[in-house]
Amino acid sequence: MAGLSDLYQEILLEHNSKPRNFKKVDDASQTADGYNPLCGDQITLYLKVVDGVIDDVGFQGSGCAISRASASMMTQSIKGQSLEKAQEIFEAFHYMITEPGGEIDLDTLGDLETLSGINEFPTRIKCAVLAWHTMNAALSGESDVTTE
Amino acid sequence: MTTKFNVNQIRDDFPILKQMVNGNPLVYLDNGATSQKPQSVIDAIVDYYTTTNSNVHRGVHTMSQQATDDYEGARTKIRQFINARDDKEIIYTRNTTEGINLVAYSYGRQNIGPGDDIIVSNMEHHSNIVPWQMLCEEKGANLRVVPIDDSGELLMDEYEKMLSPRTKLVSITHVSNALGTILPAAQIVEMAHAHGAPVLLDGAQAVPHMPVDMQELDCDFYVFSGHKLFGPTGIGILYGKAEYLEAMPPFLGGGEMIKSVTFEKTIYNDLPYKFEGGTPDIAGAIGLGAAIDYVNNLGFDQITAHEDELLRYGTDALSSIEGLKIIGTAGHKAGILSFVMDKAHPHDIGTILDEQGIAVRTGHHCAQPVMQRFKIPATARASFAFYNTKEDIDALIKGIDRVLEVFS
Numbered sequence: 001m002a003g004l005s006d007l008y009q010e011i012l013l014e015h016n017s018k019p020r021n022f023k024k025v026d027d028a029s030q031t032a033d034g035y036n037p038l039c040g041d042q043i044t045l046y047l048k049v050v051d052g053v054i055d056d057v058g059f060q061g062s063g064c065a066i067s068r069a070s071a072s073m074m075t076q077s078i079k080g081q082s083l084e085k086a087q088e089i090f091e092a093f094h095y096m097i098t099e100p101g102g103e104i105d106l107d108t109l110g111d112l113e114t115l116s117g118i119n120e121f122p123t124r125i126k127c128a129v130l131a132w133h134t135m136n137a138a139l140s141g142e143s144d145v146t147t148e
Numbered sequence: 149m150t151t152k153f154n155v156n157q158i159r160d161d162f163p164i165l166k167q168m169v170n171g172n173p174l175v176y177l178d179n180g181a182t183s184q185k186p187q188s189v190i191d192a193i194v195d196y197y198t199t200t201n202s203n204v205h206r207g208v209h210t211m212s213q214q215a216t217d218d219y220e221g222a223r224t225k226i227r228q229f230i231n232a233r234d235d236k237e238i239i240y241t242r243n244t245t246e247g248i249n250l251v252a253y254s255y256g257r258q259n260i261g262p263g264d265d266i267i268v269s270n271m272e273h274h275s276n277i278v279p280w281q282m283l284c285e286e287k288g289a290n291l292r293v294v295p296i297d298d299s300g301e302l303l304m305d306e307y308e309k310m311l312s313p314r315t316k317l318v319s320i321t322h323v324s325n326a327l328g329t330i331l332p333a334a335q336i337v338e339m340a341h342a343h344g345a346p347v348l349l350d351g352a353q354a355v356p357h358m359p360v361d362m363q364e365l366d367c368d369f370y371v372f373s374g375h376k377l378f379g380p381t382g383i384g385i386l387y388g389k390a391e392y393l394e395a396m397p398p399f400l401g402g403g404e405m406i407k408s409v410t411f412e413k414t415i416y417n418d419l420p421y422k423f424e425g426g427t428p429d430i431a432g433a434i435g436l437g438a439a440i441d442y443v444n445n446l447g448f449d450q451i452t453a454h455e456d457e458l459l460r461y462g463t464d465a466l467s468s469i470e471g472l473k474i475i476g477t478a479g480h481k482a483g484i485l486s487f488v489m490d491k492a493h494p495h496d497i498g499t500i501l502d503e504q505g506i507a508v509r510t511g512h513h514c515a516q517p518v519m520q521r522f523k524i525p526a527t528a529r530a531s532f533a534f535y536n537t538k539e540d541i542d543a544l545i546k547g548i549d550r551v552l553e554v555f556s
Contacts, residue, residue, distance in 0.1 A: 008496075039511045039512075040511060124499060
């Protein structure tokens with residue numbers, strides 16, 4: 001059984017208190033709203049894609065430490081990446097969060113690995129994946145997404 | 149005759165309270181979501197399925213008669229519990245939500261038309277908003293919302309101004325699930341009646357905490373759920389004044405609710421059966437009857453005194469924590485403490501408390517308009533029942549200290 005310290009790691013708490021890319025991207029090419037109706041977490045994600053590369057990314061909204069830190073770390077990891085690479089990171093992240101005990105793709109995930117403890121807290125998985133599903137929605141041209 | 153209140157003895161009657169959760173003794177402070185069940189309720193359900201299980205109002209055989217007697221006996225207990233005039237005014241439903249939907253569908257569709265007003269408050273549960281919105285959309289009626297002040301009190305002068313000949317129904321909560329406010333229900337009813345409008349009261353959060361008297365309140369409909377009243381899930385009650393229920397068309401068509409059926413014409417059954425189509429939750433009704441026996445044995449004088457003391461103790465303790473704000477500070481409250489913290493989001497509070505075996509509710513409590521009113525996304529909510537103790541609140545405070553440690 002994972003303890004609280006596995007969940008609330010220092011890096012997560014640091015991203016929660018000082019989220020990166022917490023901004024609106026005025027010249028975004030894609031935006032989407034993510035919403036978790038169960039708990040009220042809400043995020044707006046802005047992506048500026050130029051020639052198949054995520055040139056800029058930002059997010060706004062309100063949520064718990066896990067959804068906020070996950071969003072912040074996601075923006076860091078996908079900024080400057082190709083759409084294909086962003087998709088690859090999404091898949092590796094989703095697998096890590098939803099498959100406890102599965103092998104973690106450290107090369108692809110980097111710092112995101114510190115969020116792996118969340119997979120021991122089933123009630124919080126939706127918090128962690130909200131930003132990621134919102135990114136998918138934005139890239140596939142949907143304007144909003146809900147996780148339940 | 150009531151038993152002298154001894155909280156430790158009472159706790160012994162609730163087997164679930166002896167559980168360990170995440171290595172700690174359970175501290176159950178989520179009674180607003182659902183309450184725990186005493187052994188007598190669990191036994192009543194087991195006994196029913198062990199010795200009596202039969203369909204009601206059907207057979208000539210002995211067990212069917214016994215099941216019917218027990219099922220109807222529970223209805224009488226419920227009628228007495230809320231001091232309604234007649235058993236036929238007590239309709240079994242699944243829960244509060246179904247009761248409200250029944251009134252919206254059956255009374256609302258017949259009596260509410262284009263340009264009419266339905267009045268609710270800003271502190272309703274979604275179940276007392278959405279059915280009316282659906283009705284308004286269908287009929288071209290207007291949903292009017294009585295505002296609340298910063299403490300969570302209903303603004304009675306605004307309510308007065310909203311009442312008019314267009315008001316066809318007032319549907320308001322008796323106790324707010326998100327804030328704990330106890331509303332001046334009798335006054336709300338009297339004011340609506342002065343304008344000729346009937347009133348539905350949502351009593352889901354009221355009946356576990358205080359005596360409710362249909363004849364004194366004079367409301368036209370009153371709804372609540374069994375599971376928040378120490379009974380099982382799946383059973384709820386709609387009280388309606390007979391004069392209204394008689395005039396209303398049925399809700400669900402089927403067996404039980406008819407006197408005779410031909411393909412040319414069906415004659416509906418009398419009250420209360422007209423609104424009870426299909427085989428009901430017989431065990432649930434009997435379980436709810438047992439829950440009411442349990443509550444009656446303690447008596448609301450003792451229950452209310454104990455819960456008021458817990459609320460005072462909890463309010464003082466939470467108020468002394470820096471960076472914590474109680475949401476809902478009305479003068480007259482039931483045992484509900486909703487709060488937010490500067491440093492931690494309610495979901496993080498909930499997870500950290502859960503690690504210590506403390507169960508609270510986090511989120512919007514199915515009352516998003518309340519959250520919007522206070523400009524917060526969610527709260528953490530501790531809600532009490534008569535089996536809670538000051539030690540439970542001390543555990544909560546210790547749990548919050550841990551939240552502060554993590555988010556220091």
